[in-house]
Amino acid sequence: MIRSLGTAGRALPQVVPLDEALGLEPHQQTSVELKQVVCALAVFVPFETAAALLQRLQALPVSPRAIWLWVQEAGQCAMDRLDGELKQLAEGQPPAAEPLDEQTAAQPLLIGADGVMVPFRPEQGKPRGRTVWREVKVATLRVARLGVHSTRTGEQVSRLERRRLVAVLGDMEALRPRLWLESLRQGVCQAKVVVWLSDGGRGFWNLYTQCFARYALGTLRVDFYHAAQNLWKGAAAWLDGRTTQARIWFDTMRHGLRHGESNRVLDKLARTLQLEDLPASARATLQQVYNYLHTHREHIDYKKFKELGLPLGSGLVESACKWLIQQHFKGVGMRWGEDGFNHLLHLRLAWVNGRFDALFAPEPSPSW
DSSP states (O other): OOOEEOOOSSOOOOOOHHHHHHTOOTTOEEOHHHHHHHHHHHHHSOHHHHHHHHHHHHOOOOOHHHHHHHHHHHHHHHHHHHHHHHHHHHTTOOOOOOOOOHHHHTSOEEEEEEEEEEEEOSBTTBOOSOOEEEEEEEEEOOOEEEEEEEOTTOOEEEEEEEOOEEEEESOHHHHHHHHHHHHHHTTTTTOSOEEEEEOOOHHHHHHHHHHTTTSTTEEEEEOHHHHHHHHHHHHHHHHOTTSHHHHHHHHHHHHHHHTTOHHHHHHHHHHHHTOTTOOHHHHHHHHHHHHHHHHTGGGOOHHHHHHTTOOSSOHHHHHHHIIIIIHHHOOTTOOBOHHHHHHHHHHHHHHHTTOTGGGGSOOOOOOO
16 A cells, blocks of 8 residues: 655654755655655656656655655665675675576576666766766676567567666676676576677677686677678778678678678688778778677677577667666756666666565564
């Protein structure tokens, strides 16, 4: 039951500074149920909108300021729980794995990571000044399980069964223990096939090596669209991206890459680099493309991945970035302070990972 109790009908005592800072009135009480509903609204909409929706749905007047305070409280609770779990993991106490049915446990486990920029205030608590853009590292486990389903026409298609998200305002070193913690929860040590999806950048490569390369059945897969994008850079530098010849060259190379002919693609790039009349700038770009594909030649067998029912692109990571970060933290005119951002981020993570209600569970009564 949702309830909000106002002031009692008697003389009001003197307001103390802490009550005033928290926006509380004398004798006012707020139920945990109300805070839970309000914070759930704040997961999806701005605080002002959450206040308006609550007024319309429940006829309860709650200020955006009060909602902000409750979000900070719940978000800090989520952060404290995570810090405790990370500390236990560092001390050699892994988390309990989430239960999986036999069919789901037999499916491939997909893990990927990406980054997204968020606008911040230059100084905490000060709204003025030039915007500072900071990167948030996001990993999706959509730790996720991939299943196969039939469409109405009988076509077999892949579909993600479950997902878990990890995110941190920080660098790879901050992401690594959080991702490993969630991976253990999702049974990475027991998974029959582990697939890593990323753009092949050095930071993500190192993250894969540190956490997941130890598994014999693990697979590092470079996102197909990032690989194709590198081919287009070569076509644009050599043949001018506006020409028909550039488009034909790119389409041919992209088709070969997509259909398991990566060696032929590399051979053609090598022959192009041997052309005597190749401009220096084009040679430098094509050499970078060649080095990129050659370094990841074991991870770009897209024909094989498609036959296994695995996605070719890292769209599952990019969609997570859009929902988790861009839709809520990059609205027009938005700029964030670090504390406010982190509290709301962890509240949204708790929601998508199915751990939101636990933040509002009653504390166990002490036994004495």
